[in-house]
Amino acid sequence: MMDVGRHPNITLYSYSEVDALTGFVGNFHITIRRKARYVVESECTACNDCVEVCPVVVPDEYQQGFSSRKAIYIPFPQAVPSAYVLNMEECLGNNPIACGKCAEACEKKCIDYDMQDELINIEVGVVIVATGMEVYDPTELDEFGYTRHENVVTSMEFERLICAGGPTEGHFLRPTDRETPKTIGFIQCVGSRSENRGNPYCSNICCMNTVKDTLLLRDHYPDIEAKVFYIDIRAFGKGFEDLYKRSREGGVKYIRGIPGEIEENPETKNLLLTVENTTTGQLEKHELQMVVLSLGLVPRHDGDLLKRFLTLSNTVDGFLMECHPKLKPVDAPTRGVFFAGCVEAPKDIKDSVTQAGAAAARASILLNAGKVKVEAITSRIIEEKCNYCGICARVCPYHAIMEPDRKAKKAPVVIQAACAGCGTCAAECPQDAIEMRHYRDEQYLAQIEALMAERPHEHIVTFACNWCSYPGGDDAGTARLQYPTSCRLIRTMCSGRVDEDFVMHAFRLGAPIVLVSGCHFSDCHYIDAVQWTQKRVERMWNKLERLGIRPERLQLDWISAADGQKFARVMRELEEMLKTVTMEEIKHTMEVLSNGKAEKKATAAKKAKVKKKTPTKKAKVE
Amino acid sequence: MPEAKFKCLRCGHEYTGSYTPGTPQELTCPKCRSNSVRRLPEKKPAQKD
Amino acid sequence: MTDEMKKPDDLRIGVFVCDCGLNIAGTVDCRAVAEYAETLDDVVAVVRNKYTCADPGQNEIKRAIEEHNLNRVVVASCTPKIHEPTFRNCVAEAGLNPYLFEMVNIREHCSWVHQREKEKATEKAKDLIRSGVARARFLEPQIEEEVPVTKAALVIGGGIAGIQAALDLADAGHKVYLVEKEPSIGGIMAAIDKTYPTMDCSI
CATH class of the missing domain: 3.40.50 (Rossmann fold)
Known part of the structure; x- marks a missing residue:
């Protein structure tokens, strides 16, 4: 930690957050908000004079609330930077009349009540996301009585109670009577591996953390009797099994079964655990003086903004999704962005360090190369078709299209470097005046025609986006989930690319069912392009209905990249729907849509409605 | 938030729910978990069924 | 069409x-x-x-x-x-x-x-x-645009992973900005007493 503070190549912004982040690989623009610390970091010598005079006493979050700190404080003795911070919400007021004792006491005069947040703009080529995780809050698991029984503590609290730098200076005491307990129980998988409450995944670190805790206890207090209640002990890493064996041999009792209930003896404050020992099948009762809940890890609750900035998405467990689970485990799907540590999945210190090294190496490749090629899939305005309506500029999630000038007959301009290639503009353009490089309209129409060339009535034309639903289909394949063969898939970069023309063309050529699929709203790789998909599909449902075509035949699903289960389920469900579409119905649709008049009438009916709502003049071209 | 009638175009389930006008949202059928949920036009709720 | x-x-x-x-x-x-x-x-x-x-x-x-x-x-x-x-x-x-x-x-x-x-x-x-x-x-040849890479890195989060990534990049000679939300770096690791498998101090 000290090395970071003094490294000449590192600028450390502590007590700071990313306020805004734009740009793309090689060219990220970041605004960092440096929160007011009210102490001049560079001047502070950590002399402690201010702390001594501060009259405000609050629980110390570093010590898990077991001890207290002042409103001006240093988080912990080894903190980097080694400077105090004043919590203004706790401070008696930045009015020196109210208090102002610390400013008075400070010899260096580095306390500044008027300090403001500072915004700093930086430019970088790569971003490493290492925002970590949070620890599970066991409050909802009422059977363990964490909020009711004082002697039930969490594994994080245990760390402070056993630590020489902790509130008890390393004397391990239980909260109620401040005596060293003679018996202690550890409950594993709290918040992990449960389908009902908490999370279904294994949090990776908690088994070994408990093994470590029992060894620490044995070293300091050989007389404490420790019991561990578990589902499985997962000691899979190098040297882990050895530690586990040492723990068992040291007399720690491992009992397979998670207690169903913890009751407190109101007099002794001892805890009575009821557990079904799944090895013997017996119901057991254990009286213990203290219980430690071995907490799992959960994704950060405040990561959404950053996800938006970097267009990242989650796997089903809520941790960030990597580019490829085996081949690119530290790369984000967004180029130039890498993951390190628990933000990607729960992991221990060794794995975090390993991944951080890998992320740094991957990032170095780009930094050393000094340049990067951008995929040639951006959008292009066909000026002669453009009627200057400006819809494209309004729908672009990246604001990469400059508004047209209707009077000057100046077509909109696409800023190539900012365009990510989602194709929403091309799909929304009423004039078909936008072409996506490498993913042009005629290519999609040709694909649809090819798929509909034989037995069209047997096929479900499926549009799947490159980032979620297509890999969701891959996931179904990798897991060998079997589903009916009727699906005929067409890949689009984003579901926002799926033009109304594509869907109508498929129906015109005899498709019984069309499925549009993309990322969940929170996962959209093109910021919010997916909302245009939703709007457009809703519009198409209305249009189909006006044409006398069952809207049910156009289906919509959001399928995440890790959700092969859903992909297969949707395919099975659509197969059932397919059976309900009769040949007469398909023929009728084909006739209606081939007869340009009917379609135009339906469109005109809609336009008339729109016209009523918005008095904007429609271009004469129509 | 105004309320509207929604219909799942997968399983046919109809239900009433709230929505934010002008902001498209991810809709999931409470019965079959499909996202093919259509907000029925307000004018003719009585026409169907 | x-x-x-x-x-x-x-x-x-x-x-x-x-x-x-x-x-x-x-x-x-x-x-x-x-x-x-x-x-x-x-x-x-x-x-x-x-x-x-x-x-x-x-x-x-x-x-x-x-x-x-x-x-x-x-x-x-x-x-x-x-x-x-x-x-x-x-x-x-x-x-x-x-x-x-x-x-x-x-x-x-x-x-x-x-x-x-x-x-x-x-x-x-x-x-x-x-x-x-x-x-x-309908495929057409395309020319990929080459864009320059700004020679600096942003590391978001100053826990053990962020610290290690920042140090590695800095040691490799790159400019690094390390952003940490809390007043000190260290993250959750700093609140842990001893760490497995070596059973040594976390800080």
Whole structure:
């Protein structure tokens, strides 16, 4: 930690957050908000004079609330930077009349009540996301009585109670009577591996953390009797099994079964655990003086903004999704962005360090190369078709299209470097005046025609986006989930690319069912392009209905990249729907849509409605 | 938030729910978990069924 | 719409059907699929490989490009998520613009999910290749823009992972900005007493 503070190549912004982040690989623009610390970091010598005079006493979050700190404080003795911070919400007021004792006491005069947040703009080529995780809050698991029984503590609290730098200076005491307990129980998988409450995944670190805790206890207090209640002990890493064996041999009792209930003896404050020992099948009762809940890890609750900035998405467990689970485990799907540590999945210190090294190496490749090629899939305005309506500029999630000038007959301009290639503009353009490089309209129409060339009535034309639903289909394949063969898939970069023309063309050529699929709203790789998909599909449902075509035949699903289960389920469900579409119905649709008049009438009916709502003049071209 | 009638175009389930006008949202059928949920036009709720 | 479509006149498309060992060939009749591909318009060469992504498979692509003067390449194998970059590089090495390559997924989206329906899976593979070839007809060479990379890194989060990543990058000579939300770096690790497996101090 000290090395970071003094490294000449590192600028450390502590007590700071990313306020805004734009740009793309090689060219990220970041605004960092440096929160007011009210102490001049560079001047502070950590002399402690201010702390001594501060009259405000609050629980110390570093010590898990077991001890207290002042409103001006240093988080912990080894903190980097080694400077105090004043919590203004706790401070008696930045009015020196109210208090102002610390400013008075400070010899260096580095306390500044008027300090403001500072915004700093930086430019970088790569971003490493290492925002970590949070620890599970066991409050909802009422059977363990964490909020009711004082002697039930969490594994994080245990760390402070056993630590020489902790509130008890390393004397391990239980909260109620401040005596060293003679018996202690550890409950594993709290918040992990449960389908009902908490999370279904294994949090990776908690088994070994408990093994470590029992060894620490044995070293300091050989007389404490420790019991561990578990589902499985997962000691899979190098040297882990050895530690586990040492723990068992040291007399720690491992009992397979998670207690169903913890009751407190109101007099002794001892805890009575009821557990079904799944090895013997017996119901057991254990009286213990203290219980430690071995907490799992959960994704950060405040990561959404950053996800938006970097267009990242989650796997089903809520941790960030990597580019490829085996081949690119530290790369984000967004180029130039890498993951390190628990933000990607729960992991221990060794794995975090390993991944951080890998992320740094991957990032170095780009930094050393000094340049990067951008995929040639951006959008292009066909000026002669453009009627200057400006819809494209309004729908672009990246604001990469400059508004047209209707009077000057100046077509909109696409800023190539900012365009990510989602194709929403091309799909929304009423004039078909936008072409996506490498993913042009005629290519999609040709694909649809090819798929509909034989037995069209047997096929479900499926549009799947490159980032979620297509890999969701891959996931179904990798897991060998079997589903009916009727699906005929067409890949689009984003579901926002799926033009109304594509869907109508498929129906015109005899498709019984069309499925549009993309990322969940929170996962959209093109910021919010997916909302245009939703709007457009809703519009198409209305249009189909006006044409006398069952809207049910156009289906919509959001399928995440890790959700092969859903992909297969949707395919099975659509197969059932397919059976309900009769040949007469398909023929009728084909006739209606081939007869340009009917379609135009339906469109005109809609336009008339729109016209009523918005008095904007429609271009004469129509 | 105004309320509207929604219909799942997968399983046919109809239900009433709230929505934010002008902001498209991810809709999931409470019965079959499909996202093919259509907000029925307000004018003719009585026409169907 | 159809009459508006413009496609190059002189199309010479090569289709490469991958067995992927038995991953594809175990379900899909790859021979029948390859024979079918030969009947498609503009297709002038069809090659079947055991593993198209392996060196011998890639060499076959390069040889066919030269021998048949191919100007479009379609590989029917696995998901483009894995090997699209591989094959783009391969055709580029043979002198073709990498954007004249198209990939058809007959493994994850076909053979692996229809293991009990061999005939129908074979028909589906044919359809998908027909669609891929249709798309390939309209492929155009593209030039990728090269953008400079700003020589600095942002590390968000100053826990053990962020600290390590920042130090590694800084030691490699790169400028690093490390942003930490809390008043001190250290993260959750700093609140832990001893750490496994070495049982030493965390800070």
